[in-house]
Amino acid sequence: MYYKGIALCICPILNYCCHCGEKVVFRVPEGDNLPRYLCEACGAIHYLNPRLIVGTLPEWEDRILLCKRAIEPRRGFWTLPAGFMENGETAEQAALRETLEEANARVELSGLFTLLSVPHVDQVHLFYRAQLLDLDFSAGPESLEVALFKEADIPWKDLAFRTVSTTLQHYLKDRSSGNFVFRTGELKVHG
Numbered sequence: 001m002y003y004k005g006i007a008l009c010i011c012p013i014l015n016y017c018c019h020c021g022e023k024v025v026f027r028v029p030e031g032d033n034l035p036r037y038l039c040e041a042c043g044a045i046h047y048l049n050p051r052l053i054v055g056t057l058p059e060w061e062d063r064i065l066l067c068k069r070a071i072e073p074r075r076g077f078w079t080l081p082a083g084f085m086e087n088g089e090t091a092e093q094a095a096l097r098e099t100l101e102e103a104n105a106r107v108e109l110s111g112l113f114t115l116l117s118v119p120h121v122d123q124v125h126l127f128y129r130a131q132l133l134d135l136d137f138s139a140g141p142e143s144l145e146v147a148l149f150k151e152a153d154i155p156w157k158d159l160a161f162r163t164v165s166t167t168l169q170h171y172l173k174d175r176s177s178g179n180f181v182f183r184t185g186e187l188k189v190h191g
């Protein structure tokens with residue numbers, strides 16, 4: 001994957017040892033039960049674990065803020081503001097940062113709403129409910145457009161990711177019942 005001509009590596013494959021530079025092999029280490037990337041030159045074991053994608057569902061009265069993606073994957077499709085959590089930050093900080101970066105929007109978090117495992121791509125997606133603090137939002141560098149949508153106007157066929165559509169479906173259901181409930185679940189590969 002490329003962004004502005006720079007290769008973005010998010011692939012779960014390791015070729016070389018980051019300790020000694022030798023090629024690694026992929027096998028089950030002694031005392032373990034899953035294959036890992038092993039360096040037979042220096043003995044290092046390189047563990048690769050799922051990534052966290054963290055975002056918000058920003059609300060303003062009866063409307064929800066969505067961003068049209070300016071980058072791949074799913075360029076041109078609508079999403080909730082979200083992105084990869086960085087080392088050294090909390091999940092809440094990641095949610096606020098991504099909302100600011102993608103939508104130039106300031107929000108107040110009001111609790112974790114969905115935690116969705118996506119094991120076939122080794123990801124976990126977390127979305128917080130959030131209240132927009134003002135209407136002074138705009139498209140950040142990773143967005144083509146940012147807009148508020150009423151329920152009837154949500155572009156369901158043009159949503160970028162199933163974790164986003166699932167989160168929106170839970171939100172709208174809970175909003176109509178007046179009782180928001182934290183949801184956790186798993187998204188499987190399309191059949």
Ligand SMILES: [Zn+2]
Pocket residue numbers: 017018019020021022039040041042043044
């Ligand atoms: Zn090594």
